[in-house]
Amino acid sequence: MGQFPINLExxxxxxxxxxxxxxxGVTRTLYSQSWKEAQQALxxxxxxxxLLANYDSIGNLxxxxxxxNPNAQTILIGSHVDTVKSGGKYDGAYGIISGILAxxxxxxxxxxxxxxxxxxxxxxxxxxxxxxxxxxxxxxTGIYSFNDxxxxxxxxxxxxxxxxxxxxxGLSEFRVRNDIHTFIELHIEQGPxxxxxxxxxxxxxxxxxxxxxxxTVNGESNHVGxxxxxxxxxxxxxxxxxxxxxxxxxxxxxxxxxxxxxxxFVEPNVPNxxxxxxxxxxxxxxxxxSVLRSFCQQFTEMFENHAKKLDLELKVEMWHExxxxxxxxxxxxxxxxxxxxxxxxxxxxxxGAGHDAQLxxxxxxxxxxxxxxxxxxxxxxxxxxxxxxLENGLGVLIQLLHQLAYNC
Amino acid sequence: MGQFPINLExxxxxxxxxxxxxxxGVTRTLYSQSWKEAQQALxxxxxxxxLLANYDSIGNLxxxxxxxNPNAQTILIGSHVDTVKSGGKYDGAYGIISGILAxxxxxxxxxxxxxxxxxxxxxxxxxxxxxxxxxxxxxxTGIYSFNDxxxxxxxxxxxxxxxxxxxxxGLSEFRVRNDIHTFIELHIEQGPxxxxxxxxxxxxxxxxxxxxxxxTVNGESNHVGxxxxxxxxxxxxxxxxxxxxxxxxxxxxxxxxxxxxxxxFVEPNVPNxxxxxxxxxxxxxxxxxSVLRSFCQQFTEMFENHAKKLDLELKVEMWHExxxxxxxxxxxxxxxxxxxxxxxxxxxxxxGAGHDAQLxxxxxxxxxxxxxxxxxxxxxxxxxxxxxxLENGLGVLIQLLHQLAYNC
Numbered sequence: 001m002g003q004f005p006i007n008l009e010x011x012x013x014x015x016x017x018x019x020x021x022x023x024x025g026v027t028r029t030l031y032s033q034s035w036k037e038a039q040q041a042l043x044x045x046x047x048x049x050x051l052l053a054n055y056d057s058i059g060n061l062x063x064x065x066x067x068x069n070p071n072a073q074t075i076l077i078g079s080h081v082d083t084v085k086s087g088g089k090y091d092g093a094y095g096i097i098s099g100i101l102a103x104x105x106x107x108x109x110x111x112x113x114x115x116x117x118x119x120x121x122x123x124x125x126x127x128x129x130x131x132x133x134x135x136x137x138x139x140x141t142g143i144y145s146f147n148d149x150x151x152x153x154x155x156x157x158x159x160x161x162x163x164x165x166x167x168x169x170g171l172s173e174f175r176v177r178n179d180i181h182t183f184i185e186l187h188i189e190q191g192p193x194x195x196x197x198x199x200x201x202x203x204x205x206x207x208x209x210x211x212x213x214x215x216t217v218n219g220e221s222n223h224v225g226x227x228x229x230x231x232x233x234x235x236x237x238x239x240x241x242x243x244x245x246x247x248x249x250x251x252x253x254x255x256x257x258x259x260x261x262x263x264x265f266v267e268p269n270v271p272n273x274x275x276x277x278x279x280x281x282x283x284x285x286x287x288x289x290s291v292l293r294s295f296c297q298q299f300t301e302m303f304e305n306h307a308k309k310l311d312l313e314l315k316v317e318m319w320h321e322x323x324x325x326x327x328x329x330x331x332x333x334x335x336x337x338x339x340x341x342x343x344x345x346x347x348x349x350x351x352g353a354g355h356d357a358q359l360x361x362x363x364x365x366x367x368x369x370x371x372x373x374x375x376x377x378x379x380x381x382x383x384x385x386x387x388x389x390l391e392n393g394l395g396v397l398i399q400l401l402h403q404l405a406y407n408c
Numbered sequence: 409m410g411q412f413p414i415n416l417e418x419x420x421x422x423x424x425x426x427x428x429x430x431x432x433g434v435t436r437t438l439y440s441q442s443w444k445e446a447q448q449a450l451x452x453x454x455x456x457x458x459l460l461a462n463y464d465s466i467g468n469l470x471x472x473x474x475x476x477n478p479n480a481q482t483i484l485i486g487s488h489v490d491t492v493k494s495g496g497k498y499d500g501a502y503g504i505i506s507g508i509l510a511x512x513x514x515x516x517x518x519x520x521x522x523x524x525x526x527x528x529x530x531x532x533x534x535x536x537x538x539x540x541x542x543x544x545x546x547x548x549t550g551i552y553s554f555n556d557x558x559x560x561x562x563x564x565x566x567x568x569x570x571x572x573x574x575x576x577x578g579l580s581e582f583r584v585r586n587d588i589h590t591f592i593e594l595h596i597e598q599g600p601x602x603x604x605x606x607x608x609x610x611x612x613x614x615x616x617x618x619x620x621x622x623x624t625v626n627g628e629s630n631h632v633g634x635x636x637x638x639x640x641x642x643x644x645x646x647x648x649x650x651x652x653x654x655x656x657x658x659x660x661x662x663x664x665x666x667x668x669x670x671x672x673f674v675e676p677n678v679p680n681x682x683x684x685x686x687x688x689x690x691x692x693x694x695x696x697x698s699v700l701r702s703f704c705q706q707f708t709e710m711f712e713n714h715a716k717k718l719d720l721e722l723k724v725e726m727w728h729e730x731x732x733x734x735x736x737x738x739x740x741x742x743x744x745x746x747x748x749x750x751x752x753x754x755x756x757x758x759x760g761a762g763h764d765a766q767l768x769x770x771x772x773x774x775x776x777x778x779x780x781x782x783x784x785x786x787x788x789x790x791x792x793x794x795x796x797x798l799e800n801g802l803g804v805l806i807q808l809l810h811q812l813a814y815n816c
Contacts, residue, residue, distance in 0.1 A: 191634025208633065212679060222784060224668040224691050225616065225760030226599025229658055231784075236669055237655050244652040247645050250637055260632040261644055262679045264672065271620060271670045271689040281679040283632050352633030376630060376639075 004045045008394060009387050011097040015042070016089035025086035025381035026093075029129035031059070031167040038081055042096065042121050049104045051119070059123035059169040060136045065103045067116045067405075073181035074116040075404055077102065077397070080125030080136060080356060087126075088383020090188045090390075094371070096121045098186045098394045102401055113405035115181065125356050129154045129163075137356035141363050142176045182331070182404065183360035185368040186393050188385050190353050192376030199347035200392050201339050202370030203332050206287035207351040207358040208256070209324035211296050213282040215242070215303065218313040221268060221276035232274055236266055238312040239278035242303045246282065249302065253295060256350055259284040287324045287350045325358035328365035331400075335369060338399045344392050369393060412453045416802060417795050419505040423450070424497040433494035433789035434501075437537035439467070439575040446489055450504065450529050457512045459527070467531035467577040468544045473511045475524045475813075481589035482524040483812055485510065485805070488533035488544060488764060495534075496791020498596045498798075502779070504529045506594045506802045510809055521813035523589060533764050537562050537571075545764035549771050550584040590739070590812065591768035593776040594801050596793050598761050600784030607755035608800050609747050610778030611740050614695035615759040615766040616664070617732035619704050621690040623650070623711065626721040629676060629684035640682055644674055646720040647686035650711045654690065657710065661703060664758055667692040695732045695758045733766035736773035739808075743777060746807045752800050777801060 005011035018041060019027045019034030028034045039061050046053035046063035053063050061081070064074075079095025099119035106117065122136030130152050138144030149160040164170035194202050219233035243261050250259045260283045267277040282299070286292040300316050307314035332348075339346040349370070357368040371393040374384040413419035426449060427435045427442030436442045447469050454461035454471035461471050469489070472482075487503025507527035514525065530544030538560050546552030557568040572578035602610050627641035651669050658667045668691045675685040690707070694700040708724050715722035740756070747754040757778070765776040779801040782792040 189634065190631060191636075192630070192639055193634070193636065196639060210633070222600070223598060223761060223786065224666060224670055225618070225693050225762075226597065226601070226786075227666070227760070227784060228599075228601065228663065229666055230663070231600055231604060234668070236651070236672065240648050240651045240655070240669075243644070243648045247648070255636065255638070258632060258635070258637055260642070260680075260682060261648075262632055262674075262681050262683060263677050264644065264674050265677075266670075266672050269671050269673075271691055272668075273670050274668060275670060283679055285633050352635070353631060354633075376635060378631065378634075 004048055008097065008101060008390050011101065012089050012093060012390070015093045015097060019083065021086065021381070023381045024089070026083050026089055027085050027087065028081065028083045029085070030082050030124040030135065031163040031169070032129070035082060036167055039121060042081070045100065049100065050107065051103060055169070057169060057172045057174045058136070058139050058164065059167060060140060061121040063100060063103065063119045065107050065113060065117040067114055068112050072115045074118050074179045075182045075184065075401065076118050076120055076180050077184045077401065078120035078122060079185050079187055080122040082124045082126050082128065084126050084128045084379045086381060087379050088381060090383050090385050091190065091378055092125060094188055094385070094390065095186045098397055101394060102398045105398055106401060106405070110402065110406050114408055115405045116179070117401060117405050122356055130160050132160070133354065134356060134359055137359045139174055140177060141359045143359055143362070146174065180360070180364050182364055183357060183366040184331070184397070184400065185355060185357040186397050187355060187368055187370060188378065188383070189370040189373045190376070190378035191373065193349055194347060194370060194372035195374065195376065197347050199345040200372065200389055201344050201346040201396055203335050203346055203348045204327050204351050204368045204370060205332070205348055206327060207325040207355055207361070207368070208285040208287045209289050209292050210283065210285045210320065210322040210354070211292060211318055212320035214317045214319055215280050215282060216315040217278045217307065219276050219310070220274070222274045224272045224274055227274060233311050234274050235278045235312060236275040238306055238310045239264070239280060241306045243280065245302050245306070246299050249299060253291065257284070257286045257291070257295060258352060259295070285352055289324050292324070322354060322358070325361035327357070327361065327367040331365055331367040334403060335367070335396060335400060338396050342395060344396065369396060412456055416505065416509060416798050419509065420497050420501060420798070423501045423505060427491065429494065429789070431789045432497070434491050434497055435493050435495065436489065436491045437493065438490050438532040438543065439571040439577070440537070443490060444575055447529060450489070453508065457508065458515065459511060463577070465577060465580045465582045466544070466547050466572065467575060468548060469529040471508060471511065471527045473515050473521060473525040475522055476520050480523050482526050482587045483590045483592065483809065484526050484528055484588050485592045485809065486528035486530065487593050487595055488530040490532045490534050490536065492534050492536045492787045494789060495787050496789060498791050498793050499598065499786055500533060502596055502793070502798060503594045506805055509802060510806045513806055514809060514813070518810065518814050522816055523813045524587070525809060525813050530764055538568050540568070541762065542764060542767055545767045547582055548585060549767045551767055551770070554582065588768070588772050590772055591765060591774040592739070592805070592808065593763060593765040594805050595763060595776055595778060596786065596791070597778040597781045598784070598786035599781065601757055602755060602778060602780035603782065603784065605755050607753040608780065608797055609743070609752050609754040609804055611743050611754055611756045612735050612759050612776045612778060613740070613756055614735055615733040615763055615769070615776070616693040616695045617697050617700050618691065618693045618728065618730040618762070619700060619726055620728035622725045622727055623688050623690060624723040625686045625715065627684050627718070628682070630682045632680045632682055635682060641719050642682045643686045643720060644683040646714055646718045647672070647688060649714045651688065653710050653714070654707050657707060661699065665692070665694045665699070665703060666760060667703070693760055697732050700732070730762060730766070733769035735765070735769065735775040739773055739775040742811060743775065743804060743808060746804050750803060752804065777804060
């Protein structure tokens with residue numbers, strides 16, 4: 001390949017070479033050397049493609065195909081350039097690359113659009129280096145400000161501000177845009193649904209809301225052999241009763257609800273001592289905030305009952321919360337028509353993971369499209385989507401942008 | 409106090425000074441310096457009391473009050489001198505001290521018995537330094553041999569044999585005794601039963617059998633947000649269902665059954681990933697082997713059903729097993745009569761912890777008597793039994809030995 005890629009398959013490998021690792025993984029955390037090189041390389045490609053390339057003051061990179069009318073609003077397309085540690089080649093990258101390729105093709109084929117088309121490579125979404133996610137889209141949508149990064153450090157003690165300035169950003173005031181008319185993100189699914197239902201395009205109805213809790217159960221430790229069952233205050237017995245009934249109650253809700261215990265610690269965690277403390281997390285997600293809230297309230301009451309029955313102390317703390325985001329129905333219906341016309345089997349679904357699109361949904365019509373993830377695997381060097389599936393997604397995006405920006 | 413203690417209270421503090429720590433804890437692991445000093449000090453006390461003191465070839469210490477008849481058999485009384493790391497003052501020590509004080513008093517008051525009375529300070533019971541418990545009584549009863557310690561090392565890499573020889577033992581062949589007629593052990597309860605039922609002497613019916621298992625549940629890890637509940641192979645969900653039903657099924661048995669999950673590990677143990685592996689231990693104890701076996705078989709089948717239902721892989725490994733040991737009914741009835749005569753409230757119970765007595769039960773009439781443990785606490789610097797309770801236990805022991813060795 002030359003300096004810049006000429007098709008989707010090449011572009012995925014090209015972008016993955018910035019921060020690429022021997023096992024096929026990619027590490028490109030915010031404001032790192034590999035991150036800088038990736039953004040600079042993307043800027044070069046945008047310029048060579050004849051798009052107006054520029055950064056904003058925090059390092060979001062834009063490539064604009066301007067409308068003839070200088071007062072036109074903007075359809076923004078894109079995703080994030082940062083990765084988790086040892087992530088895959090497709091997460092984020094696919095949304096940027098397909099946006100660039102779409103604009104290149106539309107420019108060549110149809111010239112200037114009636115509304116600005118602009119691709120964005122968001123500086124950060126994952127929250128992998130600093131304990132703050134969705135930085136790029138958060139600033140663009142006016143939901144975050146520089147206040148949100150004060151006192152935030154990475155695991156090596158480097159402050160967010162220092163890292164940002166070392167990369168050449170954060171030096172001027174941030175200007176929130178008021179021309180964004182629509183936001184569209186193309187992304188790998190990162191789950192097994194499309195593969196299981198054998199569809200090639202996922203039309204996202206909503207990005208689910210999330211609530212995450214830390215549950216602490218305190219009892220009393222004693223010798224397992226010498227303490228009769230009736231005199232025990234076994235924290236693990238209590239925790240197990242709670243989690244058992246949590247999974248049981250998930251079934252009573254609709255299939256959009258997911259809830260999980262991913263982390264659990266036992267104290268003192270030795271075979272012949274009754275546990276005096278168990279800490280575990282509960283993660284609950286649903287596209288409807290009131291359903292989610294009622295589920296969480298229900299399991300909290302149920303946990304309290306279990307604690308009382310076994311004479312245990314209970315602490316329930318919510319440490320993370322994200323509101324659900326509804327994707328735009330009209331945009332989705334247009335996507336559905338395009339899929340039907342092209343014979344791309346499509347599937348209406350929710351996104352169980354968070355995305356930049358969830359913040360744009362608060363300020364403008366927004367949607368996100370999924371392509372299948374092999375085995376549902378993501379955030380791993382094993383992340384894979386076939387070239388055919390990637391091309392299908394790009395095809396839908398080009399036709400959607402054509403309808404929105406030329407046939408209007 | 410002089411060189412040697414003159415009463416129970418003094419003797420407990422005196423013996424605890426060997427390996428004593430600033431917080432009141434005692435560490436006296438097998439063949440260590442503090443262990444050697446304790447055995448040597450006890451030997452001095454036995455000699456000063458006019459008992460025939462000697463070691464066997466592995467470091468069990470004996471003090472004999474001989475019968476006039478040189479062919480008489482022997483009633484052995486005692487417990488172990490070793491402790492766990494940072495253990496209490498009473499565990500083991502009380503059984504040795506009360507044995508010595510009983511023999512001193514019987515000798516002074518009644519002279520030579522009709523049957524040899526011999527106190528033993530077993531070299532090892534806890535298994536705290538080397539991964540082998542009941543070494544002293546195991547050798548005496550012919551259940552262990554030197555073969556059992558080959559290739560065994562402590563956490564610092566010192567072999568069992570090297571440690572034994574450095575302490576001056578293991579140099580000559582071990583001679584199994586064939587004169588033991590009865591074994592009696594006085595011990596703190598190490599559980600809360602006597603305190604809860606407000607009794608001062610525990611008459612032990614049996615030392616429970618133990619089976620310990622390691623259970624491994626394997627599933628598949630996935631993103632908690634993007635994986636529908638119906639496509640999960642959640643190892644923690646499976647483990648929780650198993651443990652929930654384990655505790656439920658314990659209730660269907662008699663109150664002598666105890667079963668516990670003390671240790672549990674989750675992989676990868678992060679809040680937003682479905683666990684792909686859970687490992688946990690099951691400890692089950694009951695005085696009747698066939699009841700215990702049937703319980704373990706039942707939960708194993710139940711675990712298999714749960715694993716099958718959730719498409720999980722299951723491995724069940726038993727890594728520790730101890731047969732139940734029945735204490736001698738006639739000895740216990742004699743103890744009951746002595747308690748009644750002395751107005752000591754007594755309680756028939758099982759021992760949920762292991763003791764030297766469990767091995768002697770295989771070769772001769774054996775019993776173990778308990779005195780209360782405050783708060784059920786043991787293996788801790790907080791271990792405590794009131795002087796009154798210790799004196800009551802000693803009183804019963806003296807009267808029991810009087811009946812067995814003088815009134816026969």
